[in-house]
Amino acid sequence: xxxxxxxxxxxxxxxxxxxxxxxxxxxxxxxxxxxxxxxxxxxxxxxxxxxxxxxxxxxxxxxxxxxxxxxxxxxxxxxxxxxxxxxxxxxxxxxxxxxxxxxxxxxxxxxxxxxxxxxxxxxxxxxx
Amino acid sequence: xxxxxxxxxxxxxxxxxxxxxxxxxxxxxxxxxxxxxxxxxxxxxxxxxxxxxxxxxxxxxxxxxxxxxxxxxxxxxxxxxxxxxxxxxxxxxxxxxxxxxxxxxxxxxxxxxxxxxxxxxxxxxxxxxxxxxxxxxxxxxxxxxxxxxxxxxxxxxxxxxxxxxxxxxxxxxxxxxxxxxxxxxxxxxxxxxxxxxxxxxxxxxxxxxxxxxxxxxxxxxxxxxxxxxxxxxxxxxxxxxxxxxxxxxxxxxxxxxxxxxxxxxxxxxxxxxxxxxxxxxxxxxxxxxxxxxxxxxxxxxxxxxxxxxxxxxxxx
Numbered sequence: 001x002x003x004x005x006x007x008x009x010x011x012x013x014x015x016x017x018x019x020x021x022x023x024x025x026x027x028x029x030x031x032x033x034x035x036x037x038x039x040x041x042x043x044x045x046x047x048x049x050x051x052x053x054x055x056x057x058x059x060x061x062x063x064x065x066x067x068x069x070x071x072x073x074x075x076x077x078x079x080x081x082x083x084x085x086x087x088x089x090x091x092x093x094x095x096x097x098x099x100x101x102x103x104x105x106x107x108x109x110x111x112x113x114x115x116x117x118x119x120x121x122x123x124x125x126x127x128x
Numbered sequence: 129x130x131x132x133x134x135x136x137x138x139x140x141x142x143x144x145x146x147x148x149x150x151x152x153x154x155x156x157x158x159x160x161x162x163x164x165x166x167x168x169x170x171x172x173x174x175x176x177x178x179x180x181x182x183x184x185x186x187x188x189x190x191x192x193x194x195x196x197x198x199x200x201x202x203x204x205x206x207x208x209x210x211x212x213x214x215x216x217x218x219x220x221x222x223x224x225x226x227x228x229x230x231x232x233x234x235x236x237x238x239x240x241x242x243x244x245x246x247x248x249x250x251x252x253x254x255x256x257x258x259x260x261x262x263x264x265x266x267x268x269x270x271x272x273x274x275x276x277x278x279x280x281x282x283x284x285x286x287x288x289x290x291x292x293x294x295x296x297x298x299x300x301x302x303x304x305x306x307x308x309x310x311x312x313x314x315x316x317x318x319x320x321x322x323x324x325x326x327x328x329x330x331x332x333x334x335x336x337x338x339x340x341x342x343x344x345x346x347x348x349x350x351x352x353x354x355x356x357x358x359x360x361x362x363x364x365x366x367x368x369x370x371x372x373x374x375x376x377x378x379x380x381x382x383x384x385x386x387x388x389x390x391x392x393x394x395x396x397x398x399x400x401x402x403x404x405x406x407x408x409x410x411x412x413x414x415x416x417x418x419x420x421x422x423x424x425x426x427x428x429x430x431x432x433x434x435x436x437x438x439x440x441x442x443x444x
Binding site: 020021022023024037041044057058061062064065067068075077078079080081082083084085086087089090091092097098100116119120121 | 195196251252254255256283284287288291315316318321322323324325331333342343344345346347348349351353362363365367368370419439440
């Protein structure tokens with residue numbers, strides 16, 4: 001059993017935000033709060049595979065270098081028609097848009113899950 | 129080099145790009161689009177061909193897989209374009225195009241990308257190149273044509289193209305100059321539900337003012353899901369619509385949306401029905417589900433700003 005599976009089995013889900021999900025897919029992984037291209041480069045070097053990135057707005061276009069490697073994206077503003085949602089769909093990863101997270105830095109490096117709900121809604125959970 | 133939008137042929141994609149050609153198809157089918165003209169991709173190719181350093185830089189981008197090197201090459205390419213002087217004959221043709229569409233326009237013009245790989249069935253290129261809004265003067269329009277060319281060499285655009293395995297030498301950029309529409313409400317409509325890939329549903333985002341606040345993801349718009357047959361609303365989510373984009377000289381600006389406008393939906397049932405009905409007609413005419421940018425003028429008329437195939441419905 002891989003570490004992620006064992007963590008998932010024992011973990012409890014704590015809901016931290018709701019939003020609109022760009023694809024009807026669940027994603028789980030370590031969250032990284034990214035605000036600059038420099039942080040994107042750092043994550044690329046470190047290994048972006050399977051990470052979930054949290055960004056401030058749906059106009060964020062500097063994620064291109066790592067989009068194909070990510071498990072998912074969480075965005076504080078924006079919706080399904082935002083460029084970020086359209087581009088992440090092309091890379092077949094879900095983006096949870098318009099989450100209105102007030103202290104994004106508190107979620108950095110936490111293990112999280114994006115889960116689709118009814119209609120176009122989705123929820124962000126922290127696994128504890 | 130310049131072609132009035134209505135005179136472009138629907139198969140002119142290599143010359144005028146995906147965005148222009150899709151708009152022209154809609155115009156010929158009777159949908160309302162903003163007046164405008166295209167600066168053909170030939171002008172872009174001539175610019176690239178005339179700059180040896182730019183050609184060499186783009187060749188290096190195509191040969192490199194090192195992200196940090198690509199960032200440096202992007203900066204070099206952008207600097208070369210910034211220093212490029214648009215030839216006088218092209219300035220003069222843009223000027224003529226401007227004169228042709230400037231009659232009675234008081235809201236200025238938008239300058240937008242229409243790359244030959246853009247808005248196709250596989251590649252949206254969404255948000256990768258720059259658009260410039262509310263431009264009033266010829267000189268600003270000419271400068272922004274160059275800025276749009278430059279933006280295809282931005283870090284984000286180059287990396288997007290690399291991840292899609294598109295060589296830089298294959299990319300040609302036409303530029304659209306169109307009248308600004310002082311929209312009361314703007315939005316994006318997917319004529320299939322892109323979340324669950326249900327082609328019997330329509331998904332609409334809408335907000336007050338110009339559409340750049342929505343597509344750039346600065347705000348959370350209203351979201352609606354409708355069934356197509358018969359047309360009926362199945363879900364409504366009120367967006368926060370924190371800001372509203374309005375036209376100013378040479379730019380759009382974000383202002384706070386008055387509280388009472390945030391708390392009501394930007395589209396009523398009749399408007400929703402009308403927009404969705406047009407979406408169904410456009411999908412039928414374009415022969416596949418579409419991602420459509422639209423706006424509503426102060427007189428209530430619906431204008432189609434862009435239509436492109438939804439790129440993601442075939443994904444698992």
